[in-house]
Amino acid sequence: MSPKAGTRQGWGFVAPALLWTAAFFVAPFALMVWLSLSRLEGRTVVPGPGLDNYIRFFTEPSLLRGLVVSLEITAVVTVVSVALAYPLAAIIAFRVPRRWQRVVLVLAILPFWTSYVVRSYAWLLVLGQGGAVNAALMGLGITEAPLQLSATRFATVTGFVHFFVMLLTLTIYANLVQLSPNYARAAADLGAGRVATFVHVILPLTLPGVVTGAFLTFVLCMGDYITPQILGGNRELTLPQLIMMQLGRRGDFPMASAMAVILMAVVSLAYLACARWLRVERI
Amino acid sequence: MTRAWHLLGWVYLALAFGFILLPVGVLVLFSFQDGRLPVPPFRGPSLRWYADVLADRRLMAGLGNSLLVASVSATVALGLGFLAAVGLARHRLPGAALLRLVLIAPMTVSYLIIALGLLSLYNRAGVGLSLWTAGVGHVVINLPLCFAILYAAMGPHLRAAERAARDLGAGEAAVLWHVTAPMLAPALLAAWFLAFTFSWDEFIIAFLLTRFDVTLPVEIWSLLRSGISPRANAIGSLVFLVSVVVVMVVQLVALRRTRR
Known part of the structure; x- marks a missing residue:
């Protein structure tokens, strides 16, 4: 086959x-x-280009607040998830016997496969008010009345952390088992203690995997509608919830589009911030 | 010191497993509740909510729709991803790096944004919403996945085998059908099943892009509007069961490949 024909076939x-x-x-x-640069007047879309939607977003506190809430929740979720997942991945990789690791890992991410809504x-x-946690707390006599746990930011964060701990355990584990034990051995030979070995050798070597997982957490958490909608109550709304509201209440596609573009821009900024460590092909 | 350290590790593992498995455990346990509320104390076990759910025509229609959309969209995504992976692995195309980037790009965008874009497109083009408009969206999110898995699985040994088959006189279609596809069978299966689960579980695209016939997650969503109920537990447990079975199949397929 000639190279040209080959290229054509490709x-x-x-x-x-x-x-x-x-x-x-x-x-x-x-x-x-293009829609985000248009305007909604009454029920018709007036073609732009204009920055009206963007100006409105950044000047109307109720809308801008959604971005702030989303960023706050995402930041907490990312940090807590990494902090919880790293030790878990390390224990599975270094403590659990090799032939059990696969089984333990599959069990550790089993709920990953329930749908978002069901989870x-x-x-x-x-x-919830009569839920398992409150029943246990009252049964043990720790609290008298049920605590308000659902319909709070705490509930949203818990739901997110649950999902992302599984995701991060998977990516960090994959990173840890690739490390040759010779690194740790060399560090020990050179007189490094357990903590020093971890801080100066293991952690830097697994940083790319951690950052990749954290970035994925950031992207998925920023864009999720379900978890805050089911668990967060209506007192504060995240950016995706506000986007859905624009669609539902008024059919304001231009405003919803502008907010989606802003969401994309935030994610792109996060990508640039950690591009140094990211290897997208590993995702 | 070391013993305490070891013990701490096992305690942490147990606590982490408790946290991870708690919601699913509660979900499944109270699907067997013999009462109107899926909260403690547990009474039962009873299968009445499963009977209730299996007799519910709307939920069962949603289940059928989900199976249909998931299998068709996974198949289309696999076909497109397979051809693209073959093209890029076999031939040196100008701008190949950019092409790969474009094909992978949808993976890095929120499902909500993909759904919103498609909804605007359908509105503008005057396309009525149906299962198929949502299926198109599911192919968009699964195509990068299938492409990435298959592209990574195509090594030099595959190209050598293809060349040998061609030297022996096999036509292009015969090479693909008798050499490429069988050699990639584990990756093809894994990609298809993964794409299937992603579509099966997906909510926001299905929610925004369907109207009268909806998929199961959307049906469950409207069920949740009326508050917590063991019915939601029962259907949720069933959905979970399907995903777990599919994932186990993928695991077995992948395990066989590593053993070989």
């Missing part, structure tokens, strides 16, 4: 997937950006 193979992505991902995205609902059962 394009033939790639074309269907490329066309699909162009038609149903790139084009909708372009349309969304959040399950937390509602656990944290």
Whole structure:
């Protein structure tokens, strides 16, 4: 086969997937950006280009607040999830006997495979007024009346942390088992204690995996609608909840599009911030 | 000191497992509740809520719709991803790095944004919402996944085998069908099942892009509006069971590959 014919054949193979992505991902995205520059007057979309929606977003406290709430929740969730998942991944990788590791890992991420809706609902059962946690607390005589645990930010964060601890345990574990034990051995030979070995050798070597997982956590957490909607109550709304509200109440596609673009921009900024350590092909 | 350290590790492992498995445990346990509320104290076990759910025509229609959308969209995503992976692994295309980036891109975007974009597109084009409009969205999110898995699985040994088959006179279609696909069988299966679970569990795209016929997660969502009930536990447990079975199949397939 001549090189030219080969290239043509190669394009033939790639074309269907490329066309699909162009038609149903790139084009909708372009349309969304264009819509975000238009305006809704009454029920009709007035074509722009103008920055009205963006100006309104950053000047209306109730809208801007959604971005702040989302960022706060996401920051807490990312930090707590990494802090909980790292020791778990390390224990599975270094303490659990090799032939059991696969089984333990599959069990550790089993609830990962429940759907988003069902997982959040399950937390509602656990944290609700008559739920398992309150029943246990009152049964043990720790509290007299049920605590308000659901319909709070605490509940949203718990639901998120639950999901992302599983995700991060998986990515950090994959990183840890790739490390040769020779690194730790060399550090010990050179006189490093357990803590020094961890801080100066193991942690830096696994940082790319941690950052990749943390970035994934950030992206998925910022964009999620279900968990705060089911667990968070209505006292404060996240950015995705506000986007859904624009769609539902007024059918304000331009405003919803502008907020989606802002969400994308925040995620892109996070990507740039940790691009140094990120290897997207590993995701 | 070392013993205390060891013990602490096992305690942490146990606590972490408790945290991770608690909600699913509560969900499944109270699906067997013999009462109107899925909260302690536990009474039962009873299968009445499962009978109730299995007799519910709307939930069962949602289940059927979900199976249909998940299998069709996984198959389309696998087909497109397979061809693209073959094209990029076999041929040196100008701008190959950029092509890979474009194909992977949807993976880094929130489902909500993908759904919103498609909804705007459908509105503009005057396309009515149905199961298929949601299925298109599920192919968009699963195509990068299938492509990435298959592309990573295509090593030099595959190209050598393909060349040998071609030298022996096999046509292009025969090479793909008799050499490439069988050699990639574990990766193909794993990709299909993963895509299936992602579509099966997906909510926001299905919620925004369907109207009269909806998928099971959307049906469960409307069930939740009327508050907590053992019915939701029962259907949630069933959905979970399907996903776990699918994941176990993937695990077995992957395990066989590593043993070989």
